[in-house]
Amino acid sequence: MTGFFQNTVGLPYGWAWFVATIVGILVIALPLMLAVAMIIYADRKIWAAMALRRGPNVVGPFGLLQSFADGLKVFLQETIIPSAANRALFLLAPIITFTVALIVWAVIPFQAGVVLADINVGLLYILAASSLGVYGIILSGWSSNSKYPFYSALRAAAQMVSYEVAIGFVLITVVLWAGSFNLSHIVLAQQNLFGVHLNGFGFNPLLFPMAVVFLISSMAETQRAPFDLTEAESELVAGYQTEYSSMSFALFWLGEYANVILMCVLNATLFWGGWLPPVDWAPLYWVPGIIWLFGKMLFFFFVFSWVKATVPRYRYDQLMRLGWKVFLPLSLLWVFLVSGVLMLDRVGTSGAPLQPVAMTATPAGRS
């Protein structure tokens, strides 16, 4: 796209890049907001179906416009700021949550070569950005100057920091196998795994347990049920967003679901082949890659909703036990296992000097 602005419009390279990036951000962020609205509708429909209810069915055909009606409702509400709240941070917190949920999408490859920022530290960027997400919650809890939001903020902070440790080790196993932090390279490394015509690290029996750990950890990281202790109604009213209303509440809402979609896409990208079809068979490649990615994302979202509808909420000490005593040792052990297998596989037992890994493979080009 930079080339278009440089050659057709006639801007110098720097400004052409600048304009192309702004356009790229809009092209990602606006459909994402639409997707969030529809995914909230899908979430409620799935949840209702599992509870033998009908779910939203009044606004528009099949209730499709329900999310937009809800959005309009919160938009027209009054923004209430509690008099004892810390005004600046109270308003800053939802903005942080929402922004962080959006910036991560910069490095997600939607198709071969279709990625806003094709950077070599893509996975680290995702870790960095998702570690920022906790600030929105801590700040909203503290600045509300109210007991329940504060408890919720403390729970959220401890929970997210704990599960990020496990997620970090899971990502290391993926990076070890793929040999790169670049998400496009990671997807391409999953093509035709072991020469058995399957695309995806999840089909590798060694990496499959890590795919499961990552799926569960991503539920904990986004505070979805069964790990939604931060907004456990019976204990903490509505958690950190108790004091919020109107658009500041809507920003939390949008950010939360944008994060959920992101985690679904990450599950698909890291373990199930991203934009590649699940089976390495030529006719399947006629379907555009973004359709495959979208389909995998919807599948994982269905799993998220399924779990939300069926699994009872964890107790806090059980949550911490799962994070620190089960997932952390397991993923650490897997880092050793995977690096051992790779050492035998790629270097051998002869102790020959390791050749520097060729890092020259470049994806098909930039958008």
Add this chain to the structure above:
Amino acid sequence: MIQAIAFYLFAAVVIVSAVMTIASRNPVHSVMWLILAFFNAAGLMVLVGAEFIAMLLVIVYVGAVAVLFLFVVMMLDIDFAEMRAGVARYFGIGLALAVALAAEVMVAVGAWSAGQIDLSRRAAPIDPAVPNIAAIGQLLYTRYLFIFEAAGLVLLVAMIGAIVLTHRERGGTRYQNISRQNARRPQDAVRNVDQPVGQGVQL
């Protein structure tokens, strides 16, 4: 052009937020300014092409260290009057630190204007085509392996030390044994009895 704008933007925000970290009255605001400073320092590192270090700065300092700062500071009950009373007492130490820092800055500027030493390039020239992570990895695990391992050992000792120093054994805590709970079956726990009238239950 855009690089220059980005550099001055990041640099100006780093300086302003560093000043505000010290100047702001509310300690939580201080931590937030500090986070902004870290973040923009990471931006500066991206500009000079050290994207790996930039990401690590954000992950480690913003994602972990500053969260703990925020935790501690949020729990504090700070009495501002008491803090201001301490200013006179610590004025001398603060002044000495400031003088030392100013002297160091002067020495550094003097040495820099006398000419570069280019130490890093001579020690490990970096091929610009190799990605950042690969270059650092190849240096750390070959030339600086022992130093790197020693640093890891120091961190491990520090971690164990922190746990040992703060660990407190509480008496009377009842722990949950999850595997025992999962292994429990109804036939072990439930008993049907045909209870005759007028007799106690044998437990």
